[in-house]
Amino acid sequence: xxxxxxxxxxxxxxxxxxxxxxxxxxxxxxxxxxxxxxxxxxxxxxxxxxxxxxxxxxxxxxxxxxxxxxxxxxxxxxxxxxxxxxxxxxxxxxxxxxxxxxxxxxxxxxxxxxxxxxxxxxxxxxxxxxxxxxxxxxxxxxxxxxxxx
Amino acid sequence: xxxxxxxxxxxxxxxxxxxxxxxxxxxxxxxxxxxxxxxxxxxxxxxxxxxxxxxxxxxxxxxxxxxxxxxxxxxxxxxxxxxxxxxxxxxxxxxxxxxxxxxxxxxxxxxxxxxxxxxxxxxxxxxxxxxxxxxxxxxxxxxxxxxxx
DNA sequence: AGAATGTCTATAGATGAAGTAGACAAATTA
DNA sequence: TAATTTGTCTACTTCATCTATAGACATTCT
Numbered sequence: 001x002x003x004x005x006x007x008x009x010x011x012x013x014x015x016x017x018x019x020x021x022x023x024x025x026x027x028x029x030x031x032x033x034x035x036x037x038x039x040x041x042x043x044x045x046x047x048x049x050x051x052x053x054x055x056x057x058x059x060x061x062x063x064x065x066x067x068x069x070x071x072x073x074x075x076x077x078x079x080x081x082x083x084x085x086x087x088x089x090x091x092x093x094x095x096x097x098x099x100x101x102x103x104x105x106x107x108x109x110x111x112x113x114x115x116x117x118x119x120x121x122x123x124x125x126x127x128x129x130x131x132x133x134x135x136x137x138x139x140x141x142x143x144x145x146x147x148x149x
Numbered sequence: 150x151x152x153x154x155x156x157x158x159x160x161x162x163x164x165x166x167x168x169x170x171x172x173x174x175x176x177x178x179x180x181x182x183x184x185x186x187x188x189x190x191x192x193x194x195x196x197x198x199x200x201x202x203x204x205x206x207x208x209x210x211x212x213x214x215x216x217x218x219x220x221x222x223x224x225x226x227x228x229x230x231x232x233x234x235x236x237x238x239x240x241x242x243x244x245x246x247x248x249x250x251x252x253x254x255x256x257x258x259x260x261x262x263x264x265x266x267x268x269x270x271x272x273x274x275x276x277x278x279x280x281x282x283x284x285x286x287x288x289x290x291x292x293x294x295x296x297x298x
Numbered sequence: 299a300g301a302a303t304g305t306c307t308a309t310a311g312a313t314g315a316a317g318t319a320g321a322c323a324a325a326t327t328a
Numbered sequence: 329t330a331a332t333t334t335g336t337c338t339a340c341t342t343c344a345t346c347t348a349t350a351g352a353c354a355t356t357c358t
Contacts, residue, residue, distance in 0.1 A: 002237045002264075003346065007249075010260055027304070035251040040348055046305075059356025062303045075263060088151050100156075102184040110283045111159055114224060114274070115151075121270040125263070134259045152315065176335075189317055195336075208325025209333045 173212030
């Protein structure tokens with residue numbers, strides 16, 4: 001199960017991707033549109049800013065924008081930033097690998113081999129789906145590209 | 150991430166499956182062999198008993214056995230019993246379905262569609278892998294079948 | 299100066315994970 | 329029957345994490 005925080009982060013980023021051509025977007029606008037508790041969203045956006053996914057400007061007419069290209073930012077990426085590993089057990093995670101304390105022999109642990117298949121299947125999906133792959137976003141990206149001509 | 154409890158449950162059941170021909174197995178034997186805290190394992194086994202996966206006898210020479218056929222008991226089944234849904238979000242779970250509170254329109258929610266793919270991929274693996282599919286267990290099942298001739 | 303924004307620090311309640319303690323009940327066997 | 333060996337039941341603890349909320353503060357624009 002992914003956390004609400006990760007779901008909120010995804011929705012917020014997707015919203016920003018949709019509005020990308022509009023420039024800065026208010027926290028409260030995102031909060032209302034995506035039904036995310038405002039203060040909670042604030043904290044999430046700060047995290048995403050630290051990760052250099054979004055950018056912000058303070059003061060009047062301030063707000064947030066996406067900095068990372070939606071065609072390069074995968075859902076797996078976002079979830080990992082917020083929730084940590086996608087893998088069902090640490091011992092099959094690539095980026096968050098940790099040995100199981102109780103495991104007698106990792107090399108022959110059959111639970112591990114099974115979980116590795118689950119991890120791979122999950123990552124195959126989430127690491128190859130980018131924000132731009134969501135239809136509303138794609139439409140805008142295409143539109144943007146058209147404008148650049 | 151699956152819980153330690155679920156991992157312990159799996160390991161304990163796999164151990165019971167391996168020892169199936171030996172009759173009753175002590176909690177403490179499983180605990181030592183699989184490095185599971187004894188009292189914690191006790192609680193897990195009680196749960197599994199309620200779910201009618203295992204059976205127990207009290208008193209001297211007591212212990213636990215697997216009641217359910219290892220060729221019929223899937224890993225997905227076990228994890229669900231302990232941890233609940235395999236799906237990454239409630240709204241794509243079959244057995245634990247729940248609407249997302251914040252979701253504006255479930256039918257067109259693209260995060261949901263993506264998560265559904267993840268759920269399906271996960272379940273495809275875990276619901277078609279049975280305890281008997283683990284090599285050590287299979288070996289014993291085959292052996293048992295041979296003995297029945 | 300004042301309004302509209304994001305930022306920072308602190309806190310809090312609920313929940314669940316992971317584990318522990320100890321009295322109790324049942325079965326065996328000496 | 330008494331002692332021993334098992335599983336059972338109830339209760340508790342500890343710790344972490346999730347999901348927020350409150351409020352003062354800093355910055356920018358007009």
